[in-house]
Amino acid sequence: MHRITYLRKVPFTKYLISFLLFVSGLYFLIYQNIFFGLLFAVIGFGLMKTEGSQIDFQTQKYRNIQSIFAIHVGKWKPLPVFDYVSVFKTTEGKRISVATASTVMREEIYEVNLFYENSKRITFYKTTNKEDAFKMAMNFHRSLNLKVLDATNAQNVWVTT
Structure with a gap:
């Protein structure tokens, strides 16, 4: 790849x-x-x-x-030389406007972030499917030999070491 x-x-x-x-x-x-x-x-x-x-x-x-x-x-x-890859759960809002009315539609998404230099990150991938996000994270694990952090819950867990 x-x-x-x-x-x-x-x-x-x-x-x-x-x-x-x-x-x-x-x-x-x-x-x-x-x-x-x-x-x-x-x-x-x-x-x-x-x-x-x-x-x-x-x-x-x-x-x-x-x-x-x-x-x-x-x-x-x-x-950059990446330290690890993280799967992070968040919400994303999209503003929809029609004539005089507008609303914000919120959607739960999963981001795949590549971290480097301790706290800098590149958000590489966004999806609404948790399994899809972890498949992408595992691609980075195999390609770049990175640890994978599951940050989708309150308690962060290392999936790989």
Whole structure:
């Protein structure tokens, strides 16, 4: 395994809406109004974008990425020497606004964090599935020979040593 790539999943409805906006924008751009065409196309294109991370073990570098249509963009940084990997349980809020009303939807997520220099960390992976988070942590355990810390409960427990 030379490179690990994580991309945050885009909900199907968001992807569908962004695709429809993009295609509508192209239609307006060609047949109707250039301004509305560009506006719809840019909004649709922007909604298709997703975020993530990559680690390249061959070059010993990592980067946070923006991705669209499997094209990843981000600045490579030197990979630090990691001390351990942690699976951490937290909640993440997403603000949803419609006209004059807005609300925050909270979701329980699991983060896979790589720690280095005692307390610095890189959050590499986020998921709503605990088993999925531990599978990713075990990949880092095997690839980088790191200890795995279970920080999903009040009492932290070392899963591997």
